[in-house]
Amino acid sequence: MTQQQFDALTKLLRLRAGPTLDAVRLHLVDGMPVPDAARAADVDYQLALKAVYRAKRGLALAISAMT
Numbered sequence: 001m002t003q004q005q006f007d008a009l010t011k012l013l014r015l016r017a018g019p020t021l022d023a024v025r026l027h028l029v030d031g032m033p034v035p036d037a038a039r040a041a042d043v044d045y046q047l048a049l050k051a052v053y054r055a056k057r058g059l060a061l062a063i064s065a066m067t
Contacts, residue, residue, distance in 0.1 A: 013058040023048040
């Protein structure tokens with residue numbers, strides 16, 4: 001995912017800026033594994049994992065609505 005796509009996703013899902021969103025970006029844009037992204041963003045692994053899941057689910061719903 002590109003940074004531009006990620007920015008659009010955050011607007012679509014109304015995600016708030018913060019360390020958890022930083023972890024999601026590190027995973028989705030930079031390809032960093034979730035545990036590493038969580039450590040780099042200084043957030044709990046489970047919190048980062050749930051946020052990544054929500055973002056991916058929102059993306060999937062957006063894509064399915066368009067087809």
